[in-house]
Amino acid sequence: MSVIYLLLSLSIVIAVIFFAAFIIATKNGQYDDSYTPSVRMLFEDELVKSTTAHTEKISNQKSESQKL
């Protein structure tokens, strides 16, 4: 039955790891701005070499979606 000691200590160690992760994240200011990252993650590699290339890409996508 002493396996319960092992299980208990394991569960608590895991809980403490996540708790420590939370504290560190808070300390680093990850929760200070909860809005901007949600927008930032939607940006891609969108440097546009020439405007025409970009519009072509969009129109290609459009025609593809129409085919579907």
Place this chain on the structure above:
Amino acid sequence: MDKATCYHCGDDCGRTPINHNDKTFCCVGCKTVYEIFANNDLSYYYDLQSAAGASPKEIEGKYDFLESKNIIEKLIEFNDNGTQIINLYIPHIHCSSCIWILENLNKLNTGINSSQVDFPKKTVRVTYNSDKITLKDLVLLMSRIGYEPYISLDDYDKKKKGIDRSLSYKLGIAGFAFGNVMFLSFPEYFEVGEYWLEQFKGVFRWLMFAFSLPVVFYAAQDYFISAYKGIRSKFLNIDIPIALGILVLFLRSTVEIIFDWGSGFFDSLTGLVFFLLLGKFFQQKTYSYLSFERDYKSYFPIAVTRITSKNTEENTQVYDIKAGDRLLIRNGELIPVDAILINGNAKIDYSFVTGESEPVDKKSGDKVYAGGRQLSSAIEIETLKSVSQSYLTQLWSNAVFQQDKSGSFQTLTDSIGKRFTIAVLTIAFVSAFIWLIIDPGKTVNVFTAVLIIACPCAIALAAPFTLGNMLRIFGRNRFYLRDTQTIEQLAQIDTAIFDKTGTITTAEKGHVYYEGLELTSEEESLLKNTLRSSNHPLSRKLYDMLAEQNIVPLEEYEEYLGQGIKGSTITDSVKVGSAAFVGNTQTDNTENTSVHFSSNDQYKGCFIFQNQYRDGASETFQRMSQDLELAILSGDNAGEKSNLTKLLPEGTPLYFNQKPDSKLQFIKSLQDQNKKVMMVGDGLNDAGALAQSNVGIAISENVNVFSPACDGILDAKNFKFLYQYILASRKAIKIIKLSFVLSLLYNVVGLYFAVTGQLEPVIAAILMPLSSISIVLFTTIATNRLGSKLGRE
């Protein structure tokens, strides 16, 4: 022609749009920004959100002060080996395009390493290499693309303050402990007398004890501190029964597990603290981009141009200005200190300071006061005082700005706390006494059980959740309050004082009427054609108002800065402008804004501009007058008196020519009569009154632009709903009172178990979260229903 809008900023392009690359622009500035973006592969900016930009403003010489090492030192956050980091506030940040372009600043200049936007705060943190790009160049670059940072004296003084994250830590700890203790006490709930559970009971219990230690001694420490302060100042606040409950829970549970009497109440203990902190977290301030603490420093520039004895110009820090210095104030710059005008034509806009709507002309030798904005060409002034001793800045030495308003106000929760504490202690002692007679062995048990179960968790949660939610609902309705306490204060007011200029009137002039000799059609045509060439706001307004005329080319057109304009054909000539300019000697109407007009040097008459009152102002005042006392407190002259009397309910007192200080005193005298006063204002001249009043509300055309220190900011568009908001806050207080009743019912049920001596940990563990959650649900639903009715006619 159809109205073309600018591809960059979305503004109306007016009569002469600029065409470039099949796109229309309203001005050269916008076109330039477009070119910068297009040439640097950044035109995705426009795909993300159309017309997101702002047209760059004239900035010649404005940022020269950023060359000074001392000033740079004060502004930047980090400086090492040529790497500098600065956090800049940019009011224009408003959409995802803004985030994208600002985070791609390094594409525009290789000296910039990286930049990160904090959208809610509207700031951008730029890391750059000071060997490749100076701070001044960085600011100029950002200004050129329409993202001009706002740098004021406030930034110069600011101490680098860390963010207080202790509540997040406490909440994290309480939540962590709550979850684990719940999980560990599960076997006890079912009381399965299995052999191996009995064996490990001790381990489980001591683990729970260990988890509850940081909760009691760290997460809950605010309650102990507050309770201690309450007792010391002989004031029974709601935190006393809470602290008592936590303490008794902890001690009794510890004793129980030491003597193996039972499993203790660690689950209730950690849950209680977790829910309480959750309530605190919920009512925290939510508008990080608005500041309610501004004083004159947010308006003042960091540096001005000083003319040295050798007649050269140098930038000097505002605090270094001494009496007797000569300063150069350019068009659009703020006069930082009281001074005497030496050179140039001053046309000074004091609307900020006094509420006076018209710019004042000054001649050399006249006194000019700090806070005025120069509207025409550059002037030279000689200072009389230092910054801190100027007329305007002295207002802030008034004691009212040092007071902490929130300290003196007793919240609804605190006022119930006193009665509650007395009641709980009475019940505890009486029932303990009765049990002493019946069964002395159970006395301690009952006494502690009463204190545990009566712990007013639900009562303490009612106000934070109701008011916190109201705060968000008001925010959605463009009414931004400083904290939840303001709602309680707002519900109590019985007197409302309004400033006039900018508060109940809009910035632009509304009605125009003509007074004087009738105009012939030739004169009218010539007048319209003359106005056509002028860019003065009053000319534009008058131009739009006059009937459509044929375009006649003018033989001659001349604009006299600050005086008027003159236009002539071969046969006739007209003059439009100030009374003196057109040759009218008997000025009978000096109080209203008027434009005088003469034809062939013969005085004809004048156009009078009247203040435009806000949408729905009259109805709002009528409704308010039913249960609030109203008054108007204006820094302006009495020119609008007759109009105001028509607009306002009968018998509303009007006060004109009020100085900032007299406004403050006026509010104070009302408060001395035990009135709860709300002050509604907009400018720095109201700052004293806003600070003195119980609730100071600043009206703002654009909430991102600055408003003085206040308790709340109301978007000017929603001025007509102000009374609705007051009524809504009164209803919110009713909701809190109802939830008090609800939570007292739970307490009665709990007390039944406690007094009869049958309080099991499992009952406490069910009852406490149940009461807390039902209070949260009730207040949230009730406030949301209230909120759905807001903002409608």
